[in-house]
Amino acid sequence: MLIALTCLAFLIGLTEVSNSWFVVVLLFSTFIKGKMIIDYFMGMNEYVSRWNNFPTLWLGLVILMTLGFYFF
């Protein structure tokens, strides 16, 4: 899944086109990849506490902020 989403990002990059939908797909796939690393590699999916959401919160904020500056 991680490799497949990375290939998707690379293919989008190869087009070298400025397209809003490409950016949405790219950043959404980046969020999915980051979430998988946080949950499955860092083992956060098995941990329930108030600290659980910090890396995911960070990832979400970075993606939303990037989207915000791209579209506004």
Next chain:
Amino acid sequence: MSNQQQELQGDFGVWLVIYVELFTFGVIFTGYSVARYHNVEMFNESQLLLNKSAGFLNTILLITSSWLVVKAVENIKNIYNDFDIKKASNYLLLAIGSGVLFVVSKVAELLHVFGQGINLSSNTFFTFYILLALFHLMHVLLGMFILFVLYQNTKKGNYSQKEHVGLESGALYWHMVDLLWIVLFPLVYIMR
């Protein structure tokens, strides 16, 4: 419900480091987006000079390396005999190998960029690109050193099914390095 709750991997210190690093990179990523917002054309033109294939290869290498570290930790957590120790240390060795390939690829990419006469003061895009590349590379090098220490400790049999916090902590640092690159790659190399 409390029965399903597991302890957080690694020790508190490494999580503190991870939170600080995420915050620091978050600030740099924000700075990049703000700078791009003010000069989209220049950022898009400069981005064309980057080697996307190298960025793609580096992403694959770091993901693979992270996965290998996960397998190493799994082997120690479910340790049964010396063969599991050997398997875990081999996974770590392969993870270090992937890290070495990342460093070689990244250094070659940077040398190519510098060879084109580009430096920190060429424009804002390259200021961010070079700073992010070098800052992240420093983290990769530190991560590789940590992985090497983990490899040696694993080989000596210093970790067991119950005592492997050090291994988990080092692994977490390496996953953070991977996570940072996962965000950096599309932001700097792809998004236009």
